[in-house]
């Protein structure tokens with residue numbers, strides 16, 4: 001495939017790309033929310049007097065009628081919303097930070113000021129904010145959500161094989177809650193034109209916004225247009241209709257003016273979905289030859305009191321290797337929080353971190369090199385379904401990566417490697433996988449009078465490079481330069497725009513575009529095609545519902561794979577953990593567009609490093625919510641944290657999944673980075689650390705080398 | 720109160736609320752939406768503009784403080800989309816090095832990077848990383864950002 005530079009880069013570097021809130025229509029009003037200061041209970045009274053008296057305030061609304069503002073629906077319960085809780089519709093408070101009043105004002109300063117002046121009295125109730133809280137309620141997921149999707153995975157006989165194993169690792173891992181924190185604040189501009197509604201919002205799911213609003217406000221979906229051309233990052237946080245949207249639309253109708261809302265950063269922490277806290281117990285057994293024979297993965301995951309957010313951790317940990325016996329047990333723990341949700345590699349990041357940490361420990365126990373151990377346990381078949389993988393080049397990822405990283409220089413024993421300056425060195429490896437799902441997509445292609453080829457398609461551009469991948473495909477198929485291709489997406493005027501998530505965007509959109517291009521090449525001047533998924537699925541997608549196929553298809557199972565190699569240095573003087581280099585080799589089928597794909601992997605690695613060493617939401621057990629709800633205190637990686645990240649691709653088309661040969665990439669990129677880091681820290685120190693993030697305080701002697709420790713080696717790796 | 724400010728070479732006279740930030744004035748009143756809001760609290764750098772040639776966080780700068788100053792935003796950087804539609808060389812370097820994904824942090828990165836180079840703080844990758852650490856990129860485009868700034872700085876006298 002011919003590769004193109006990011007096609008919308010020019011608009012982005014000039015500031016011309018317009019994101020959701022970059023619109024100021026005539027007569028615009030600005031909205032702001034006042035929010036609850038308790039975690040659970042009932043609102044007794046909201047005092048809005050002071051706020052309403054403020055110059056420039058247009059309206060303050062504390063409650064909408066139940067007939068006016070219909071009930072919300074949860075995206076994982078066959079609906080459209082991030083949660084099934086609709087604020088401003090009743091008196092229940094289900095989490096701290098839940099909106100209790102909506103202000104409209106002439107400018108943002110007044111709106112925010114007015115919101116701050118609003119106070120309320122509550123009847124608070126005892127609440128639970130974390131896995132071990134007293135008031136938390138624990139459910140067995142397979143009983144709470146009795147559908148196959150949420151079921152545990154069991155095959156072989158894990159108990160018997162574990163008992164027969166020669167070597168067993170049994171360890172528990174703590175993964176914190178995390179927030180996606182896309183840099184663009186959650187925001188929307190809503191505007192009525194007579195009985196037509198126009199929404200500008202950066203969303204991954206314009207179709208759900210359209211259909212969700214229609215259902216809640218008793219409108220015809222055709223009355224609603226949603227535009228989401230650019231998103232300032234999403235990572236799962238923009239995957240459904242947010243509870244703020246319907247009230248905003250009603251307020252705009254009452255005011256007869258367009259309304260803009262930009263949530264504060266603190267509010268995005270307290271209102272938007274987040275990666276739930278999890279605990280993983282992993283038990284792994286190996287026989288005398290170093291083959292893994294049995295695995296058990298038990299998970300406890302937070303959910304909200306009002307929704308069941310199903311965990312899917314076992315789907316990937318069961319498929320990393322050819323382990324013949326496996327059993328999972330997933331439990332949900334109800335807390336008084338907003339409903340958690342999908343954050344980049346939602347289950348794979350925590351689950352694979354725990355699993356790959358245990359695998360590394362098992363390799364060390366049997367005295368095997370961690371790369372060799374992983375290669376020895378590779379498989380060509382999906383152990384869950386028994387079907388072959390459509391393609392699986394994980395072995396090649398490992399071999400290529402080891403070679404390029406200079407792995408053979410790595411001493412087998414941990415804790416004994418330092419550089420000339422006395423900094424401890426550790427090298428770690430881990431693998432990752434991610435389901436290759438697909439969703440229905442349609443595409444229209446037309447040649448304009450000036451020779452431009454216009455592609456109108458389903459899909460959202462979140463920065464992953466979908467527009468560039470489509471352009472790349474068109475240039476290759478038609479032999480025209482990128483400048484002659486125009487792509488329109490993320491807009492309900494050009495398609496149903498179902499959810500773009502789960503790394504299925506490119507693998508879903510490209511085959512539709514390709515099919516339309518075939519028609520065009522056959523002589524049509526304009527063509528339209530779908531991507532060939534069954535009609536039942538396509539109908540769901542057309543109505544804004546989640547509609548994904550895979551990863552098990554009739555005759556094969558499809559996953560993307562990756563191997564990461566990480567070097568850590570523990571600075572002698574400061575004890576600081578540095579990661580001077582990372583090397584990642586991905587198997588994502590055919591690389592749809594190398595420039596943007598490589599950036600996606602580097603970005604995924606940055607996320608993995610952040611997850612390993614920095615990011616965690618600190619829950620507030622006293623008041624509920626999070627103590628570090630700002631970009632200052634919720635520590636994402638900064639430029640100075642990141643050094644060399646080298647990326648390589650196997651770049652072999654998947655022969656079965658779709659006509660374009662592509663599998664997903666955006667999430668698998670991140671999976672396995674965190675365990676490669678913790679495995680490297682073990683290699684540097686001899687310590688297995690089982691709670692993320694790892695900070696200086698977790699390291700023996702605060703990361704510094706104990707004064708008595710002999711400094712052996714002093715060799716500096718050159719790979 | 721009334722302020723007199725030159726924004727991207729245009730002298731502008733306007734009434735501002737003393738509580739209003741320069742960021743909100745640029746975005747909501749002057750429609751210069753290339754400057755982004757990522758936190759409104761000085762934590763992310765997305766709102767970086769130049770005030771009398773220095774980089775400032777416009778969300779923390781009260782608009783009244785811009786009285787009698789010259790403000791430059793991403794829309795006004797020198798050389799931008801010149802007669803032949805060419806980009807400023809730093810913008811060009813961002814494109815060539817794919818120093819972005821979603822692009823939301825990008826205007827702030829570029830404004831910050833121009834200042835970083837002008838300040839003489841782009842002598843090494845390590846310096847660039849350090850002096851660009853006030854500009855968060857959640858997409859994790861840091862490797863490309865450093866490469867872009869390095870290549871632009873190398874072409875500077």
Ligand code: FES
Pocket residue numbers: 755756757758759760761762763764765766767776777778779
């Ligand atoms: S918006 Fe100004 S620093 Fe974040």
Ligand code: FES
Pocket residue numbers: 183232233463818819820821822823824825855856857858859860
């Ligand atoms: S490119 Fe998305 S935040 Fe930097």
